[in-house]
Amino acid sequence: MKRILIVGAGGQIGSELTVYLRKIYGNDNVIATDVRECPALAESGPFKVLNALDATAMAELVSSQKVDAIFNLVALLSAVGEAKPQTAWQINMGALLNSLEVARLYNCALFTPSSIGAFGPTSPKDKTPQDTVMRPTTMYGVCKVSGEMLGDYYHTRFGVDTRSVRFPGLISNVTLPGGGTTDYAVEIYYEAIRSGRFTCPVPGDVYMDMMYMPDALRACVELMEADPAKLVHRNSFNIASMSFTPEIIYAEIKKRMPEFTMDYNIDPVKEAIAKSWPNSLDDTCAREEWGWKPEWDLSSMTDDMLEKIRLKNLK
Ligand code: AKB
16 A cells, blocks of 8 residues: 545544554555545645545545555444434445445555444354354444445456455544444443443443454554455454453443442443344454454553543543
């Protein structure tokens, strides 16, 4: 990768991935785009307003900026996708199809994240294998499975260098996620610092895979820089670092903040989604094919999250 276009850079992943990629590849070589102005991203390098559903505008940017790699991060997440399934399909698949076509026409590599949400209630629950039953029951998951298949189709049919990982719930302290089922695992840290109390929307005993953002960012680059000859899979790799329930993350915070309390106000949509997803993924293929290895666990992440959020002096 030398000249990179990020589509949907204003979201939870993009706002940090842009900065991470600029440090590695040079500020001027990472063009961030989003459907809205993002003043913070425009400070450190090129930024353009781009609607990912406008294929002509995307193609013009890729051509004029001599882009050779695209990161398509546009997506409505799982819970909001259930509130607006038709819009979720239009946006998630529209942005992906445009990215695939532009990548095909301008010979770019393409990274598009998939998710643990690509699995469903009939997938094996524990250590869910790389290649297994995928029958998601959310529109988000339907888009993710369709996206994985389209990515592989563009690779085998047109030779486009498409690559992807199935992200767990991502936990970060820079930009808040929005509309996801795993968002509680970010919000709990903010509320611990802000109010010392958290009301959890997901049942206390439901396991989901999670990952700290620094591991997720490193995964994107390591996969995109991996030797293609070693990749048996492409769209999309299971990656994992930690799996926990709300009760487990609560106990971890409470060890450091004994006065912290948590109660529940279960959101039935999030409950149904969370229960349909795996408890944990088996990431053996990512480890073997491109050397994936997480560096953060729940304990080290909790120390870092609390420290960074404290510095924000939240009101
Ligand atoms: C969501 O909860 O929808 C996302 C995801 C796991 O893909 N964070």
